[in-house]
Amino acid sequence: MEYASLPPGKLTTTQAAMACGVDPSTIRDWVRRGILTRCGGSPRRPIYRVQDVIAAKTAPKPSRPGQRSRVNTA
Template identity: 75%
Template sequence: MEYLSLPPGYLTTSLAALAVGVDPATIRDWVRRGILTRCGGTPMRPIYRVTDVLDARHAAKPSRPGQRAR
């Protein structure tokens, strides 16, 4: 269940993914890796600032040991 109403300038995980053209799992991965931070919501339904999501899209992603180059 999504939020019925969000404050202007905030996105759910699925809306953030749509905004930057990635899967919702990628948004959750960015949070886990410290590239994006939650700004509210609940643990099961976090919300993010639009500007933070857009900044995360263009941020340099830290590599993991053994990760294949694309």
């Protein structure tokens, strides 16, 4: 169940994912990795600030050990 209404400038996990063009699991991963922080809500239904979501989308993502790197072949 989603929130009935949110304060202006706040997004749910699903809304943040749609705004970034990623899956909700990616948003949760960004939180776990410290790229994005929650600004309220509950543990099961966090809320994020729009500014934080935009900053997380453009932030450089640290790689994990053993992670395959993307190589552009163009």
